[in-house]
Amino acid sequence: MEPLLTAHIAEPDAATLDFYVKHGGYEALKKALGMTPEAVVEVVKASGLRGRGGAGFPTGMKWQFVDRKSPKPKYLCCNADESEPGTFKDHVLMERNPHLMFEGCLIGCHAIGAKVAYIYIRGEFFHVQKVLEAEIDKARAAGFIGRNILGTGFDCEIYVHRGAGAYEAGEETALIESLEGKRAQPRLKPPFPATHGLYGCPSAVNNVETLCNVPLIIEHGAEWFAAIGPEKNGGPKLFCISGHVNRPGTFEASMDVSLRDLIYDPKYAGGMRGGRALKAVIPGGSSVPLLLPDQLDIPASFDGIAKAGSLLGSAGIIVMDDTTCMVWAAQNLLHFYKHESCGKCTPCREGCDWLFRILSKIENGDGQKRDIDLLLSVSNNILGKTLCAFGDAAATPVLSTIKLFQAEYEAHVREGRCTVPAPWRSGARVGAAH
Amino acid sequence: MDYGRGHHKSARGMPEEGPAFEYTPANRARLEEICARYPVDQRKSAILAAVYLVQHQQGYVTLNAIQHVAGVIGCTAAEVEEVVSFYTMFYTRPVGRYVLQVCRTLSCALMGAERVTEELSKTLGIAPGETDQQGEFTLLEVECLGACDRAPVVGVNDHWHECQKPEDANALVTSLRAKGPAALTGCYLRVEK
Numbered sequence A: 001m002e003p004l005l006t007a008h009i010a011e012p013d014a015a016t017l018d019f020y021v022k023h024g025g026y027e028a029l030k031k032a033l034g035m036t037p038e039a040v041v042e043v044v045k046a047s048g049l050r051g052r053g054g055a056g057f058p059t060g061m062k063w064q065f066v067d068r069k070s071p072k073p074k075y076l077c078c079n080a081d082e083s084e085p086g087t088f089k090d091h092v093l094m095e096r097n098p099h100l101m102f103e104g105c106l107i108g109c110h111a112i113g114a115k116v117a118y119i120y121i122r123g124e125f126f127h128v129q130k131v132l133e134a135e136i137d138k139a140r141a142a143g144f145i146g147r148n149i150l151g152t153g154f155d156c157e158i159y160v161h162r163g164a165g166a167y168e169a170g171e172e173t174a175l176i177e178s179l180e181g182k183r184a185q186p187r188l189k190p191p192f193p194a195t196h197g198l199y200g201c202p203s204a205v206n207n208v209e210t211l212c213n214v215p216l217i218i219e220h221g222a223e224w225f226a227a228i229g230p231e232k233n234g235g236p237k238l239f240c241i242s243g244h245v246n247r248p249g250t251f252e253a254s255m256d257v258s259l260r261d262l263i264y265d266p267k268y269a270g271g272m273r274g275g276r277a278l279k280a281v282i283p284g285g286s287s288v289p290l291l292l293p294d295q296l297d298i299p300a301s302f303d304g305i306a307k308a309g310s311l312l313g314s315a316g317i318i319v320m321d322d323t324t325c326m327v328w329a330a331q332n333l334l335h336f337y338k339h340e341s342c343g344k345c346t347p348c349r350e351g352c353d354w355l356f357r358i359l360s361k362i363e364n365g366d367g368q369k370r371d372i373d374l375l376l377s378v379s380n381n382i383l384g385k386t387l388c389a390f391g392d393a394a395a396t397p398v399l400s401t402i403k404l405f406q407a408e409y410e411a412h413v414r415e416g417r418c419t420v421p422a423p424w425r426s427g428a429r430v431g432a433a434h
Numbered sequence B: 001m002d003y004g005r006g007h008h009k010s011a012r013g014m015p016e017e018g019p020a021f022e023y024t025p026a027n028r029a030r031l032e033e034i035c036a037r038y039p040v041d042q043r044k045s046a047i048l049a050a051v052y053l054v055q056h057q058q059g060y061v062t063l064n065a066i067q068h069v070a071g072v073i074g075c076t077a078a079e080v081e082e083v084v085s086f087y088t089m090f091y092t093r094p095v096g097r098y099v100l101q102v103c104r105t106l107s108c109a110l111m112g113a114e115r116v117t118e119e120l121s122k123t124l125g126i127a128p129g130e131t132d133q134q135g136e137f138t139l140l141e142v143e144c145l146g147a148c149d150r151a152p153v154v155g156v157n158d159h160w161h162e163c164q165k166p167e168d169a170n171a172l173v174t175s176l177r178a179k180g181p182a183a184l185t186g187c188y189l190r191v192e193k
């Protein structure tokens, strides 16, 4: 498949309005504004586009649920929080192809009856934010954003809202809270954002990459889009590959590409660094179960990876070679989760902290056999018992590493030390944190 | 703010009182511009931006600044304080001229981030979470910055420095001293084939 979302990203002025318009940009907006909102929603539904933020929920359906008959204003929130470890695709899209996202936002606003889209960008993407704000101003001056867009009478503004360091702000209702100027802590659902979202008004929260696909669908049609890749997993997809590979990076492919090709094909990540053996892969951002080397001959699609017992999630593929200690990997991720837990519900706030402590104890060589059972017990008391999906995400690295690498945990306990002390780790930390 | 170490979300330390605080006219005008992006009855949406402006003006956030923000936004000081204490990018203590934020999450750690922190710590003579005596550098460990293909990533104030090798930690410090932000790589800003 030829790249569609990232076709021009290597060209120096790809991010500029002039470049975008020269390459057919904002034609889809023109076309969409000639259609009724219902017709736009129908096309997106027919295309089968599934959300690229993590859950893979059908975008057309999400837009259809937005209560357009409500007398209140409607809002579109573009989720540019991108904080899932191992994920860096939205960042590339925004920095190199921002007008595609704006065009997707505008078409989305037309579809749900919104006059404002807020792009919620994580605070650490400040250099990206500057690109976005400069390009929004240019698009406004050119009549693509603002009042009476393209002379059609459609008014729509796009604003950037900067976060300030919080993974949880990526969860859709926490994002809305943060947009309202509060702590990024999620709301109890239902009610869903489609009826009670930003400022209590009907809203849709869509991921950056999701919105970037919308202009393509409007331009080329639902059938064309659905025909790219396997059934129910249509359209171009960005894969982020990081860790122990030769060519880490963002790669665009259809979802019939196999996980093995993404890791080994010279077109993509180009194989394992130094020719070492692959030990495990996290295929969808830090919060999904691990896959083993013999599980890679599967399509890297939502359904393909689910069938293998994991999830495509945010398509952040983290590759680990045989120098990686799996207890350490779990400890590293649980540091992330205990640090990022928003603290609203007890199993997650306290549980993540305990998981990290127990993992540290084992990794440092002070663990006992019963600590492994304790890890399972704490994890199972988080799983399914929290307010948002963060809890399950946090328990997963622990459960998954114990399931697949229990022997490694036991060796740590038996030998009273880390049994896989990688040379790339800090000597001071391998087993020395007593 | 505890600079990311031992952080627990139920911990809540109050910022210090600090010197008297008032926005400069330019920052005040900038804040009103930002408030105009939200519905008129939703000025609270601008709290995060308002706190960033405080930090921009004074380097860190104090109780006096929180009170001033509350007055300008039209909310309670508690509503501002809960935002300040939640988000990791708001500092409630003075930081150095360069805040080095080493990403410690998995993809960066797999590429040697622990050693980057170790080397920076040695070079600067401070532990993560600390600022040097001259107020030149603060060293922090942060979580995934969203550029994991350029691991290990070090955020430097509002810029990025990517593919930082542990053995070059010293060079980063030296060139920051000599050239300022021009020393940083931010690979994405450059086009490569």
Ligand SMILES: Cc1cc2nc3c(=O)[nH]c(=O)nc-3n(C[C@H](O)[C@H](O)[C@H](O)COP(=O)(O)O)c2cc1C
Binding pocket: A050, A051, A052, A053, A054, A055, A056, A057, A059, A062, A079, A080, A081, A082, A083, A084, A167, A168, A169, A170, A171, A172, A173, A205, A206, A207, A208, A210, A211, A388, A389, A390, A393
């Ligand atoms: C803890 C947590 C963090 C999340 N972080 C992000 C994120 O950084 N970016 C994102 O697009 N979606 C994130 N999501 C998913 C969002 O809640 C939401 O499903 C998504 O933005 C919907 O957009 P989509 O339908 O286009 O995928 C996160 C979810 C959870 C539970």
Ligand code: SF4
Binding pocket: A168, A185, A186, A340, A341, A342, A343, A344, A345, A346, A348, A349, A386, A387, A388, A389, A390, A391
């Ligand atoms: S599961 Fe964790 S992140 Fe989600 S609401 Fe509860 S404490 Fe917050």
Ligand code: FES
Binding pocket: A085, A086, A087, B103, B104, B105, B106, B107, B108, B109, B143, B144, B145, B146, B147, B148, B151, B153
């Ligand atoms: S893990 Fe360091 S940038 Fe993602």
